[in-house]
Amino acid sequence: MTTFDVVVRGGTVATAADRFTADVAVADGRIAALGHDLAGAEVIDATGKLVLPGGVDGHCHIEQRSAAGVMNADGFESATASAARGGTTTVIPFAAQPPGASLAEAAADYHARAARGAIVDYALHLILADPRPEVLTNELPPLVEAGHASLKIFLTYDIRLDDERALAVFAAARRHNLMVCVHAENHAMIAWLRERLVARGHGDARYHATSHPRHGEAEAVHRAIALARLVDQPLMIFHVSCTEALAEIRRARAAGVKLFAETCTHYLTLTRDALARDDGRGAEWICSPPLREAHDVEALWRALEDGTLATVSSDHAPYAADATGKYGAGPAPAFTDVPNGLPGLAFRLPLLFDAMVRRRGLRLEDFVRLTASEPARVYNLHDRKGSIAIGKDADLAIWDPTRRVTLAHALAGDGAGYTPFEGLEVQGWPVQVLRRGETVVQDGEVTAAPGSGRFLPRRGGEAAEPSGRPVAEMDAGRNFGAKLL
Numbered sequence: 185m186t187t188f189d190v191v192v193r194g195g196t197v198a199t200a201a202d203r204f205t206a207d208v209a210v211a212d213g214r215i216a217a218l219g220h221d222l223a224g225a226e227v228i229d230a231t232g233k234l235v236l237p238g239g240v241d242g243h244c245h246i247e248q249r250s251a252a253g254v255m256n257a258d259g260f261e262s263a264t265a266s267a268a269r270g271g272t273t274t275v276i277p278f279a280a281q282p283p284g285a286s287l288a289e290a291a292a293d294y295h296a297r298a299a300r301g302a303i304v305d306y307a308l309h310l311i312l313a314d315p316r317p318e319v320l321t322n323e324l325p326p327l328v329e330a331g332h333a334s335l336k337i338f339l340t341y342d343i344r345l346d347d348e349r350a351l352a353v354f355a356a357a358r359r360h361n362l363m364v365c366v367h368a369e370n371h372a373m374i375a376w377l378r379e380r381l382v383a384r385g386h387g388d389a390r391y392h393a394t395s396h397p398r399h400g401e402a403e404a405v406h407r408a409i410a411l412a413r414l415v416d417q418p419l420m421i422f423h424v425s426c427t428e429a430l431a432e433i434r435r436a437r438a439a440g441v442k443l444f445a446e447t448c449t450h451y452l453t454l455t456r457d458a459l460a461r462d463d464g465r466g467a468e469w470i471c472s473p474p475l476r477e478a479h480d481v482e483a484l485w486r487a488l489e490d491g492t493l494a495t496v497s498s499d500h501a502p503y504a505a506d507a508t509g510k511y512g513a514g515p516a517p518a519f520t521d522v523p524n525g526l527p528g529l530a531f532r533l534p535l536l537f538d539a540m541v542r543r544r545g546l547r548l549e550d551f552v553r554l555t556a557s558e559p560a561r562v563y564n565l566h567d568r569k570g571s572i573a574i575g576k577d578a579d580l581a582i583w584d585p586t587r588r589v590t591l592a593h594a595l596a597g598d599g600a601g602y603t604p605f606e607g608l609e610v611q612g613w614p615v616q617v618l619r620r621g622e623t624v625v626q627d628g629e630v631t632a633a634p635g636s637g638r639f640l641p642r643r644g645g646e647a648a649e650p651s652g653r654p655v656a657e658m659d660a661g662r663n664f665g666a667k668l669l
């Protein structure tokens with residue numbers, strides 16, 4: 185009888201498709217067998233527990249500067265340790281090109297820092313703040329060769345692209361089979377409202393929500409889709425927050441546009457009421473798009489159920505609740521002086537497990553799909569990540585579905601020093617986490633060494649391939665013979 189390196193014995197295994205009772209056997213870091221009475225050099229008793237694929241967080245900011253230049257509160261070690269504590273074993277943070285700088289240098293810099301600090305496995309999205317022709321033609325191809333397969337662009341902030349440059353990025357992505365992720369909000373509306381609000385004395389955190397109008401999000405979503413559609417380039421719309429943006433995504437998908445969209449934990453669990461707290465701490469809940477209203481929360485849940493939204497990420501973007509972060513402009517800053525973002529890597533899975541499986545009536549399989557399998561598929565990591573099947577990396581989170589936990593920052597262990605989810609009680613907790621067969625978290629304690637996480641080179645894969653249904657103007661059979669794609 186074969187003796188495997190590790191056997192996780194007797195748990196209820198769940199994937200996006202099925203759940204069943206089985207032992208999971210690991211050899212050389214990969215899942216080698218599913219069965220009964222399997223023998224291992226190390227045996228982990230999972231009786232009464234759930235054995236789920238480690239989470240895949242497709243959108244998180246680690247060791248990255250804010251749009252205004254403030255360094256976020258996490259290094260790769262603290263951020264990925266907090267991810268692992270919450271059952272996430274794969275992350276896709278960013279390598280951000282500063283305007284005017286080299287994309288290749290930015291990628292090398294983030295890659296080196298991730299290699300030194302990361303505890304979980306990682307890929308990188310490349311943020312294109314300055315897609316000048318030499319960057320797209322000279323710098324991008326070797327990065328694609330090196331295994332980078334997704335780009336991110338912004339339609340707001342100082343690093344925003346105008347429509348023409350966005351189109352140039354979409355066309356380059358199409359050439360190289362890359363996914364493009366978009367932060368879609370209308371910049372002019374935000375800039376105009378910010379100035380007007382502050383001029384009228386409305387600097388309190390609650391007006392951050394007012395300054396990011398929901399139809400401005402919808403407008404930018406619509407425009408990003410229209411531009412990408414011209415060149416038949418698939419998109420991932422990041423952090424969808426409101427009903428109006430969902431309507432745009434639904435309409436495009438119904439028209440056959442190849443399109444993915446995500447929301448984030450905080451849009452599913454919090455509202456703008458957090459910004460209007462009377463203890464003066466509203467700044468700690470400032471993120472963009474902003475937290476919306478209760479009816480948006482309900483609409484986002486429906487969109488997860490009907491497939492409009494493909495994944496849920498954390499958009500982890502931690503700034504400490506002190507002068508190094510949220511309060512750099514003083515103890516009662518105007519919302520315009522607060523870096524945007526919330527910490528969220530640690531509690532994404534516990535909050536969603538509790539909300540989906542216990543309170544919202546989704547299936548355990550849906551939880552696995554939305555938080556692990558589908559992000560792995562969209563970012564073309566599913567040959568290794570996001571499921572429990574023979575040959576995949578043995579990234580396993582062993583959950584106690586009965587454990588009740590009151591969320592507190594000490595459990596997250598990231599660099600933010602606070603959690604926006606403080607005091608919420610959840611049921612269900614990852615008590616042991618394995619990465620490639622090695623226990624990296626046991627009862628909240630991180631046991632893996634910094635730098636033991638691996639880079640995951642990848643291609644864009646099927647999700648990033650054009651739909652093959654070009655609009656008429658781009659179709660040589662319908663445009664008087666012009667070859668444009």
Ligand SMILES: [Zn+2]
Nearest residue numbers: 243245499501
């Ligand atoms: Zn983000």
